[in-house]
Amino acid sequence: MTDKNVLIIGGGVAGLCASVELANLGIHVELVEKSDFLGGHAIGYACKATRNTCVKCGACMVEEKLKNAVSHPNIKILIGSQVQKISKNGRFTVNIHQKPQYIDSQKCNQCAICSDRCPSDGAILNGFSKNNIPFYGINPEKCLYLKDTSCHICRDECPEKAINLDEKDSKYVSQADAVLVATGFQPFSPVDKPYGYGLFKNVLSTLDLERMLKQTARVKTPSDNKPPERIAFIQCVGSRDSKLNHLWCSKVCCGSALRMARLIKERQPDIDISFFYIDVQTFGKDFEQFYKDVQEAVRMIRAIPGDIYETDSQKLKINFLDNSTHETLEEIFDLLVLSIGITPCKDSRELAGMLDLKLADSGFVSAGTEEASDFENGVFTAGTVEGPMNIPETMAGAGRAAWDIAKYLKPNGF
Ligand SMILES: Cc1cc2nc3c(=O)[nH]c(=O)nc-3n(C[C@H](O)[C@H](O)[C@H](O)COP(=O)(O)OP(=O)(O)OC[C@H]3O[C@@H](n4cnc5c(N)ncnc54)[C@H](O)[C@@H]3O)c2cc1C
Known part of the structure; x- marks a missing residue:
């Protein structure tokens, strides 16, 4: 030392x-x-x-x-x-x-009682990995004790006495x-793009999808919690965009989105997946074989859609230009996944x-x-x-x- x-x-x-x-x-x-x-x-x-x-x-x-x-x-x-x-x-x-930490990481045994008994949605945060120590945290914006001292169930019921809501x-x-x-990095925020992120329930970012797959292993449509029938991925959201002055390629998005698409096809083979892209960034020495397999499972469309509309049943209507016929096509999807890029x-x-x-x-x-x-x-x-x-x-x-x-x-x- x-x-x-x-x-x-x-x-x-x-x-x-x-x-x-x-x-x-x-x-x-x-x-x-x-x-x-x-x-x-x-x-x-x-x-x-x-x-x-x-x-x-x-x-x-x-x-x-x-x-x-x-x-x-x-x-x-x-x-x-x-x-x-x-x-x-x-x-x-x-x-x-x-x-303030509020939860003593040395005492917390990850029993989940605080999270199960808390009456305020989102007040108890948890890490994405069991290796996160502490695994729980307290969100001061949602915690009722930190708002007006009206609730201290977590503190009272913690068997390890690991919670101190008065910490400063x-x-x-x-x-x-x-x-x-x-x-x-800062993930690109897609709210200003015309894809309905934050506006339509069934539009997710690739980061949202990563977390959904990590937590539940399956894809569900947020509006009804059921498996979607059709998913569209849209690449280069916030990257290679001269209007935003983001001319760089984020390099990781094609690999990340294609691996997720392939995983979904393996776990939920009935889902139909379309992948809208400008061109595909290669990644790793096994890329060629991987990409061949993906193309068998996923419909690859070399086009970037324009505006997205929501239907009465919360599905998503996408317009895009067919490269071979130069016709504008319209298709309906249950879930849209935006491949957001890396920004400073x-x-x-x-x-x-x-x-x-x-x-x-x-x-x-x-x-x-x-x-x-x-x-x-x-x-x-x-x-x-x-x-x-x-x-x-x-x-x-x-x-x-x-x-x-x-x-x-x-x-x-x-
Ligand atoms: C949608 C998406 C999918 C991806 N998928 C893959 C993939 O499948 N495979 C792959 O290899 N790569 C993938 N990547 C890339 C991967 O996320 C990055 O390579 C990796 O996260 C970089 O780690 P980092 O530590 O540089 O940055 P980050 O992961 O951004 O970590 C930075 C940390 O610094 C903290 N921090 C920031 N500011 C401060 C401050 N002022 N004080 C203290 N702490 C601060 C942040 O809270 C954060 O915890 C993906 C990226 C994106 C956007």
Whole structure:
């Protein structure tokens, strides 16, 4: 164990991976995550293995890193926490604000009594993985005790006495020798596209579908909780879009959506799936065979639909141009899945200001350039804060960043 301390901002797969790598070298890590749970976006993804064969979607790798990080003695985890100020005088002094935790992760045994007995929908939050410690959190906007003290059923009925609804905010000061920014990405919000997201019940994003498959293993139509007969995927929502000035390809969406489509066909073969796309981004060395299999199961349509309308029975009417006849066709689907892209993390600008990092015009941190990670300064970056990348690429980048940090802290090795 060394006396060196690294502060990692962001507890997604990049932050988890770098934490574990550094901790394994005997370096002390403080991992700051602003949400209630570690794992970032990818902890909500379902395993997409089909015919009992791994399709390398990466979901299990995130679980593994989360499990390693929460049990590592060299990693101190600060969830519900955000950096407020950073100054440097030799070491970094970092002021961190921590929200009340309410549920003691050391005492909670995940019995679910709090969640089962809570009368307010959405007041008890839960992580997407059993490896999330704590597994439960409290949503102050929905909790009746935090509104007007009218209910404290969870606190009274918790057999472990793990709940303290009177907990207050706290402050934490970290002294770090290096800082890693791993704040990830912001999923594109499709509300401003003409696809009815947030307006029509049966329009989901690929992130919503990932979580549905992880939690229930089956697809259901939100309006009636029944399996849909027809699903349409629409690709490139928020990516390769000149009107939005998002000219980049998000790189992960084709793989993610096609793997989900194939998984659904295996589990619910009666569902008819159409896939609207501009072109298909290749992924992985097994792509060719995978894509052949997908084309047998899924109707691929090279077109991007225009506006979407809802019918009286909450089905979705889609218009699109048939490429071969140049006719406009209209079809009805039960469920629409929007393949949303990767956009820059909202907090990048503020953190870049605090740490003197350069942002590209796109809003991602300009990775790989001299300005991006000035190792002399002890500031490093990893993961999708740098731009679109998949889980294996994120993990590889986080491993490299951990190695660079170790070299920076001790040029002659540990
Ligand atoms: C719809 C969709 C499907 C995908 N499917 C796949 C797939 O099947 N396979 C695959 O390999 N990849 C997939 N990806 C890509 C994958 O999600 C990313 O590669 C991975 O999540 C990147 O991890 P990350 O740690 O860089 O970022 P994130 O997952 O975004 O994690 C960043 C973390 O930082 C935290 N954070 C942000 N700001 C702050 C702050 N100021 N202070 C503290 N914490 C902060 C966030 O709360 C979050 O927990 C998909 C992406 C999308 C959009």
